[in-house]
Amino acid sequence: MPDKNGKFGEFGGRFVPETVMPALIELEERYEALKNDAAFQEELHFYLQEYAGRPTALYFAKNLTAHYGRGKIYLKREDLLHTGAHKINNAIGQALLARRMGKKKIVAETGAGQHGVACATVAALFGLECRVYMGKEDIERQALNVFRMRLLGTEVIPVTSGTGTLKDATSEAIRYWVTNVEDTHYIIGSVVGPHPYPMIVRDFQKIIGEEVKEQILKCNIEKLKYIVACIGGGSNAMGMFYSFRNDKAITKIGVEAAGKGITTNEHAASLTEGRPGVLHGAFSYLLQDKDGQIIEPYSISAGLDYPGVGPEHSFFKDSGIVEYKAVTDEEALQAFKRLARIEGIIPALESSHALAYLEEIMPKTQLDETVIVCLSGRGDKDVDMAIKVMGGL
Amino acid sequence: MSNLSETLQGLKASGRKGLIVYLTAGYPDYATTLETVLAMEAEGADVIEIGIPFSDPIADGPVIQHAATLALKAGATTAKSIELVAQIRKNSRIPLVVMTYVNSILGYGKEKFIADFVKAGIDGLIVPDLPLEEAGLLEDICKRQGIPLIGLIAPTSTVDRIKCIAQKAEGFLYCVSNTGVTGGQHNNYDQIGTVIKAARQVSQIPMAIGFGIGNSQGASAAARYADAVIVGSAILEKLTNEGVIGVRSLVRSIREALDEEGK
Numbered sequence: 001m002p003d004k005n006g007k008f009g010e011f012g013g014r015f016v017p018e019t020v021m022p023a024l025i026e027l028e029e030r031y032e033a034l035k036n037d038a039a040f041q042e043e044l045h046f047y048l049q050e051y052a053g054r055p056t057a058l059y060f061a062k063n064l065t066a067h068y069g070r071g072k073i074y075l076k077r078e079d080l081l082h083t084g085a086h087k088i089n090n091a092i093g094q095a096l097l098a099r100r101m102g103k104k105k106i107v108a109e110t111g112a113g114q115h116g117v118a119c120a121t122v123a124a125l126f127g128l129e130c131r132v133y134m135g136k137e138d139i140e141r142q143a144l145n146v147f148r149m150r151l152l153g154t155e156v157i158p159v160t161s162g163t164g165t166l167k168d169a170t171s172e173a174i175r176y177w178v179t180n181v182e183d184t185h186y187i188i189g190s191v192v193g194p195h196p197y198p199m200i201v202r203d204f205q206k207i208i209g210e211e212v213k214e215q216i217l218k219c220n221i222e223k224l225k226y227i228v229a230c231i232g233g234g235s236n237a238m239g240m241f242y243s244f245r246n247d248k249a250i251t252k253i254g255v256e257a258a259g260k261g262i263t264t265n266e267h268a269a270s271l272t273e274g275r276p277g278v279l280h281g282a283f284s285y286l287l288q289d290k291d292g293q294i295i296e297p298y299s300i301s302a303g304l305d306y307p308g309v310g311p312e313h314s315f316f317k318d319s320g321i322v323e324y325k326a327v328t329d330e331e332a333l334q335a336f337k338r339l340a341r342i343e344g345i346i347p348a349l350e351s352s353h354a355l356a357y358l359e360e361i362m363p364k365t366q367l368d369e370t371v372i373v374c375l376s377g378r379g380d381k382d383v384d385m386a387i388k389v390m391g392g393l
Numbered sequence: 394m395s396n397l398s399e400t401l402q403g404l405k406a407s408g409r410k411g412l413i414v415y416l417t418a419g420y421p422d423y424a425t426t427l428e429t430v431l432a433m434e435a436e437g438a439d440v441i442e443i444g445i446p447f448s449d450p451i452a453d454g455p456v457i458q459h460a461a462t463l464a465l466k467a468g469a470t471t472a473k474s475i476e477l478v479a480q481i482r483k484n485s486r487i488p489l490v491v492m493t494y495v496n497s498i499l500g501y502g503k504e505k506f507i508a509d510f511v512k513a514g515i516d517g518l519i520v521p522d523l524p525l526e527e528a529g530l531l532e533d534i535c536k537r538q539g540i541p542l543i544g545l546i547a548p549t550s551t552v553d554r555i556k557c558i559a560q561k562a563e564g565f566l567y568c569v570s571n572t573g574v575t576g577g578q579h580n581n582y583d584q585i586g587t588v589i590k591a592a593r594q595v596s597q598i599p600m601a602i603g604f605g606i607g608n609s610q611g612a613s614a615a616a617r618y619a620d621a622v623i624v625g626s627a628i629l630e631k632l633t634n635e636g637v638i639g640v641r642s643l644v645r646s647i648r649e650a651l652d653e654e655g656k
Contacts, residue, residue, distance in 0.1 A: 005526055015495050015522045017452045019547040019572050022554065161458060167449065174451050179573035181549060278495040278522070279449060291471045292500015293448040 002312075006195020007283075009318065011311035014194040016174075016281045023181045028196040030101050035203070040100065047092045051125070052082045054089075054207065058215035058372070063342045068358065071225065071365035075345075075375045076212055078236060083117050085348065085377030086208060086236045087189060091118035093204035095126050098185035105129040105184040109173040111138055111166030111232070112303035112350065113145025114377055115189030120154035130154040133172040136164035138302045145381050163296045166232075166306050170280050190233025191310030194281030198310050205239030212372060213243050225369035226361055228253045229376065230354040231271065231324065232304035234313045236376035245321050254313065255357045257299035258326035268297035269326040270309045271317050284311040300329035300385065301349035303377075331356040333389065336379065348377035349385065397488040397516035397541065397564050400439055401599040401621065410651040411621030412612075413601055414628055414644060415442040415492070417460040419469030421632075423477050427484075429632060432641050434487045437648035441481075442519065442623065445474050445493035452494075452521035454576030456626035460633075471501045475513045482514035490517040490543065490564075495530070504534055511538045517564045519543045525558055543567050548584040552591055559592035565599040566592060568619060570606070576626030577605045586618035608643075609650035616654045622647075 006012045014024055034040040048054040057077040065073045078086040098106055106128050110116030116132040123130035132149055136158045139146050149156050162168035170192075177186040188197045191205070216224060227244060229237035231254040241252045259267035267273065270285045277286040279294055287295040287307040299305045316322040332349055335356035340346045347355060354373050365371060379386075404411045414433050418426055430441050446461035446469050453461070478489060491510055498506045498520065507518065517540050523530065528542060535542040541563030546555055549572055559566060570585050571577060582602060589600050602615040603623030615622045624647060631639035 013527055014524060015527055016524060017521050017547070017569075018524050018545045018554075018558075019549050019569060021524045021526070022549045022551055161455075161462070162448070171449050171451050175454075175574050178452070179571075179577070181572055277499050280451070281522070286496075288496065288500055290500065292496040292498070293465060294496070 002195060002199055006199070008312045008315035011276070011282070011284050011314040012195055012198060013283050014281060015278045015283065016194045017178060019178050020181055024194055024196065031097060031196055031200055034097065034100055040096065044093055044096055047096070048089065048207065052088045052092060053080060055211045056080050058212060058219060060219070061343055064339065067342055068362035070362050071367060071369040071371055073358065074219070074370060074372045076208060076240065076372060077375055078208060079345070079347065079351070079375045079378035083114070083121050084380065085114040085118070086205060086239060087115045087118040088121065089207060089239070090189065090201050090204040090235065091115070091122045091187060094185070094187040094200070095122035095128060098128065099126055101185060103183060103185040105180070106187050107131050107173050107176050107184050108187045108189060109133045109166065109169040110189060111169070111305055112301065113138070113142040113149065113381060114303060116156070117145050117148050119187050120149040120152035123154060124152045131157060131176070133157050133159050133169040133176070135166060135169045136160050138165055141385055142302055142381055143384065166302065167294065167297070174280065190235040191238045191312060192233040192280060192282060192308060198282065198312055201235055202238045202242060202312060205235050206242040208236065208239035208374065209241065209243030212240065221370045223369045224250050224372065225365060226251050226253060226371040228255060228354045228357055228371065229374035230304065230350045231256050231309060231313065232268070232306045232350065233308070234310040236374050238310060238312060240374045241316070241322055245316070252322040253357060254322050254324045255353045256324060256326040257301060257304040257353055258328045259298040259300070261328055262326055265295070266298035267326065268299040268304050268306060270307055271313060271324040272326045276314065279308045282311045284314045285309050285317070300332065300389070301353065303348070303350040304353065325357060325360070327353050327356040331359070336386065346379035347375055348379050349382045351376045395516055395539070396486065397440065397490065400488050401565050404439060405599050405620050408655055410616040410655045411439045411599065411601065412437065412648055412651055413440040413442055413621055413623040414438045415444060415623065415625030417444040417446055417457060417464050417629060418474040418477050419446060419464035419467060420460040420629070421463060422467060423473060425637070426477055427480050429637050429640055430481050431484055432637050433644050434485055436641050436644040438487070438644055439621070440488045440490060442490045442492050442625070443474070443478065445471060445491060445497050447494040447497045450494060452574055454574040454626060456576045456629050460629050471497065471506065475509050478510060478513035478515055488516040489514060490519055491515050492519040492521070495520055495522050498531065503531060507531070507534050507538050511540055515540060517541045517543050519567060521545060525554065545569055546588055546592060548572055548588060550588060555588055555591045556595050559596040559598065562596055562598045565601050565621065566596065567623070568600055568602045570602050570604045570615065573604065575604050578607070582615050582618050589618055609646045612647045613650045613654045616651055622651065
């Protein structure tokens with residue numbers, strides 16, 4: 001998986017201009033060769049461990065568990081990684097890949113800025129020139145991450161087309177890549193885009209679930225019942241779910257952003273409310289109107305504010321491997337506050353969506369059953385946003 | 394032979410360089426699109442490319458993207474664009490080629506999209522985000538409906554890909570002048586010229602260069618390498634700044650330059 005055309009079932013593929021097809025084919029070939037290259041894997045492992053801080057803890061959230069009084073809740077602490085989110089796993093992997101391909105420049109898109117910061121970080125580390133496209137609206141709501149990227153020496157380019165969010169930043173990054181494909185590697189930040197990107201990003205993120213598998217044994221977790229992760233494009237969720245995709249005893253739940261409510265038009269729940277179509281090079285579930293025009297998504301969390309989703313998630317949905325649900329801004333904010341108050345951990349608003357879904361599943365969980373939530377990132381970047389909506393508390 | 398092939402083969406046989414012009418359907422409104430199409434035909438355009446606006450046109454530069462955004466805001470839909478094609482057909486036999494992105498076609502329903510446009514009178518279809526590997530999605534439907542799915546080659550295309558695409562090509566082959574999006578400034582056609590040479594080894598199909606051709610000098614330079622040139626962003630800019638009159642004079646000047654080149 002995927003097949004030779006990059007399809008997961010009917011999803012995925014390469015719906016891109018001819019100009020970039022040779023670059024995608026080259027990337028696929030180089031990646032396939034490096035995947036089994038011991039020196040490359042060793043280098044990747046070194047940076048993930050010594051620079052990024054892997055493995056991350058699988059933390060038993062005792063207080064949160066007591067709060068619900070049912071099964072046991074564990075948090076996979078991707079928020080403890082360097083730069084504050086799982087995005088660094090993929091950025092390191094792809095920067096090493098770019099270096100092996102002899103590309104000196106990288107381009108990326110970012111929504112909440114976590115992927116942008118991760119790219120800016122690896123660009124500084126490996127001496128690559130980096131430019132990051134970011135929607136104007138996201139630049140305003142994620143000022144901290146914009147400053148971090150600039151401090152790291154990256155050029156942040158505001159995107160004003162469309163509604164100036166992640167969707168438009170992605171289109172602009174693709175346009176830049178199309179124009180500069182000869183010396184530039186495009187680091188896509190999630191399991192989206194044309195083949196081989198969904199596969200590459202998944203491979204660099206699947207370490208999350210692989211670690212969990214080992215940690216389950218160390219922690220003596222016997223009855224793992226649920227794994228929960230938030231979904232924008234879906235990279236942390238894919239990283240969590242992939243290793244457990246054949247394990248039918250574990251219910252995997254991907255939580256999308258229902259924004260102001262699934263019945264309003266202001267949400268970003270592409271799997272729950274969308275239908276399949278093509279955006280940014282892949283066939284996958286999308287928010288679109290009857291003519292196939294992309295509907296602008298909405299979420300309080302810039303990182304989930306994307307009208308599409310990774311094609312492998314679409315495949316997981318249709319084949320029943322993963323269940324996809326959605327929670328509102330309000331529910332996510334409650335979870336944001338809850339974890340801060342109960343566990344002393346401020347989660348990213350993205351991750352807060354996954355935490356919010358505990359409200360649904362914990363009442364159904366037995367005492368001896370375990371739930372693992374992927375805490376994909378920390379919430380520092382969202383504090384300004386939270387002050388706006390929650391006030392001074 | 395189809396209207397499109399007949400026109401382009403005829404031009405090729407007579408040694409005259411073809412002029413393909415692009416407009417976004419419904420920009421700034423459908424009445425203007427219709428008026429502009431007829432004006433361009435009168436000034437000597439050989440083929441009209443009608444862009445069906447899409448919200449996320451990744452192969453297009455700022456001018457065409459902006460036109461699509463405004464057209465959609467003004468209420469452009471696929472159904473209205475089909476009606477526009479029918480209107481043009483009532484007034485003209487000029488070959489019409491529809492350009493749009495995969496999702497516009499899937500959104501409306503791929504069978505219905507192609508059938509409805511063919512019924513209204515189009516002669517070909519260009520889908521810039523449908524490379525060789527994915528063409529199977531629409532190939533059979535286009536065949537059944539009797540229109541060519543126009544292939545694209547780029548300066549980055551490898552020799553194997555060029556051959557494969559050229560051998561399958563029908564109508565004409567769309568040769569992208571530069572790595573990049575529509576509307577970029579461009580004056581050197583050597584790179585795509587080399588690609589076209591490779592394509593000509595395996596195919597007799599007319600070759601058209603597009604992307605970045607903005608004026609008569611650019612058109613002349615491109616025409617040395619190809620059988621036809623495609624002008625898009627520059628037409629929309631003229632339409633925005635000077636109206637249909639401006640488009641008329643641009644098309645006329647390019648036509649004259651191409652005729653000079655063909656001599």
